[in-house]
Amino acid sequence: MKKHVVLLPGDGIGAEVIQSSQKVLDVIAKEFNHTFTYATHDIGGTAIDNHGTPLPENTLEACKNADAVLLGAVGGPKWDNNPSHLRPEKGLLAIRKELGLFANLRPVKGFEKLLHASPLKEEVVNGSDLLIVRELTGGLYFGTPSERRDNGNAVVDTLAYTRSEIERIVDKAFQCAQLRRKHLTSVDKANVLESSKLWREIVEEKKSEYPDVAVEHVLVDAAAMKLITNPTHFDVVVTENLFGDILSDEASVLTGSLGMLPSASLREDSFGLYEPVHGSAPDIAGQGLANPLAMILSTALMLKHSFHLEDEANLIESAVEQVLSDGYYTADLNIAGAGKKVGTEEMTQLIVDLVTEQAKTKKEVEL
Numbered sequence: 001m002k003k004h005v006v007l008l009p010g011d012g013i014g015a016e017v018i019q020s021s022q023k024v025l026d027v028i029a030k031e032f033n034h035t036f037t038y039a040t041h042d043i044g045g046t047a048i049d050n051h052g053t054p055l056p057e058n059t060l061e062a063c064k065n066a067d068a069v070l071l072g073a074v075g076g077p078k079w080d081n082n083p084s085h086l087r088p089e090k091g092l093l094a095i096r097k098e099l100g101l102f103a104n105l106r107p108v109k110g111f112e113k114l115l116h117a118s119p120l121k122e123e124v125v126n127g128s129d130l131l132i133v134r135e136l137t138g139g140l141y142f143g144t145p146s147e148r149r150d151n152g153n154a155v156v157d158t159l160a161y162t163r164s165e166i167e168r169i170v171d172k173a174f175q176c177a178q179l180r181r182k183h184l185t186s187v188d189k190a191n192v193l194e195s196s197k198l199w200r201e202i203v204e205e206k207k208s209e210y211p212d213v214a215v216e217h218v219l220v221d222a223a224a225m226k227l228i229t230n231p232t233h234f235d236v237v238v239t240e241n242l243f244g245d246i247l248s249d250e251a252s253v254l255t256g257s258l259g260m261l262p263s264a265s266l267r268e269d270s271f272g273l274y275e276p277v278h279g280s281a282p283d284i285a286g287q288g289l290a291n292p293l294a295m296i297l298s299t300a301l302m303l304k305h306s307f308h309l310e311d312e313a314n315l316i317e318s319a320v321e322q323v324l325s326d327g328y329y330t331a332d333l334n335i336a337g338a339g340k341k342v343g344t345e346e347m348t349q350l351i352v353d354l355v356t357e358q359a360k361t362k363k364e365v366e367l
């Protein structure tokens with residue numbers, strides 16, 4: 001198979017972990033006779049510095065012409081005081097919107113070995129395996145331009161959704177649930193927000209199209225509590241943009257670190273942008289300490305969703321499982337003393353070696 005992948009390293013640890021993805025893709029290509037071609041482009045703060053805008057036109061064009069995109073992370077203190085249109089985050093929001101990536105899938109699965117890396121009790125976390133389906137191109141992030149009024153002393157942000165925007169994400173979530181344990185939790189704030197009332201109505205309407213899926217509605221504040229007190233209750237969680245952003249960082253606590261959570265930003269066709277849930281981690285950037293596993297697992301999601309290479313994706317996921325059960329961990333995982341601490345490059349090399357080894361074994365078995 002021949003595929004073209006655009007790499008958007010972005011800022012901070014984004015640039016470090018994107019290299020891990022490329023190394024893992026190279027070994028997959030070698031072992032399975034695929035050809036992956038790459039083009040690297042600027043986004044975020046780096047793009048502001050190099051081109052005066054967080055999403056240069058040629059970055060967007062390159063993404064439009066690619067089979068899939070891998071994105072590291074954007075942002076950092078250097079640009080924090082920039083005006084809104086010159087913030088790195090604007091580049092990320094713009095690329096999601098321009099590419100029509102309305103569905104952000106954030107799987108949250110605790111690895112056995114990391115059970116005690118979570119600050120939560122082992123018996124609470126054990127067995128948690130959920131999927132957050134976050135609406136990604138609407139809501140507060142994309143309301144009519146936020147404005148300052150009253151000489152800068154009053155502000156307005158708007159939370160807007162259309163019926164069709166809600167319908168397509170709800171459909172996506174139902175379809176995900178059908179492929180999993182057939183349980184859907186719709187999270188909203190329907191006791192207060194008009195947008196949530198419409199959201200809830202649409203979920204209710206859609207129920208009859210997916211009779212095999214059990215549906216419940218949970219208010220976002222209660223959902224935040226339940227997510228960490230009873231995480232095994234959840235299978236698929238569907239919610240609007242900002243709620244999904246907050247709940248997914250919260251859910252990362254189940255896995256032991258934000259550095260473990262991958263994501264896929266999708267639309268109706270097979271194209272996708274794959275990005276870890278974490279940010280540019282300015283506090284550890286440039287030190288070779290970043291956990292590359294969220295980015296590597298995002299790469300596996302790309303192989304699965306955009307290229308339909310299930311076996312290759314599964315191999316990466318099992319290499320991650322293996323490296324952890326072999327006792328290797330990066331500094332963000334709180335299992336000090338219980339294993340071998342490694343940096344970004346070493347962790348990546350361990351995954352590359354395991355993928356090579358497992359691919360060879362697989363070929364021998366198939367012969």
Ligand code: NAD
Nearest residue numbers: 073074075076258259277278279280281283284290291332
């Ligand atoms: P962050 O996710 O960058 O970091 C939060 C904490 O988690 C930090 O202590 C960091 O060191 C740690 N961490 C995150 N990823 C890690 C990894 N892979 N390995 C080890 N440790 C990891 O969030 P923040 O500090 O709130 O934001 C920093 C910048 O990143 C901001 O500019 C923010 O806007 C941006 N951001 C970007 C994205 C994105 O590009 N998708 C996502 C979130 C935040």
Ligand code: IPM
Nearest residue numbers: 074075089092093245277279
């Ligand atoms: C994420 C990030 C982004 C978001 C920021 C950087 C705009 O937090 O991808 O989760 O809020 O969507």
Ligand code: MN
Nearest residue numbers: 245246249277
């Ligand atoms: Mn976030």
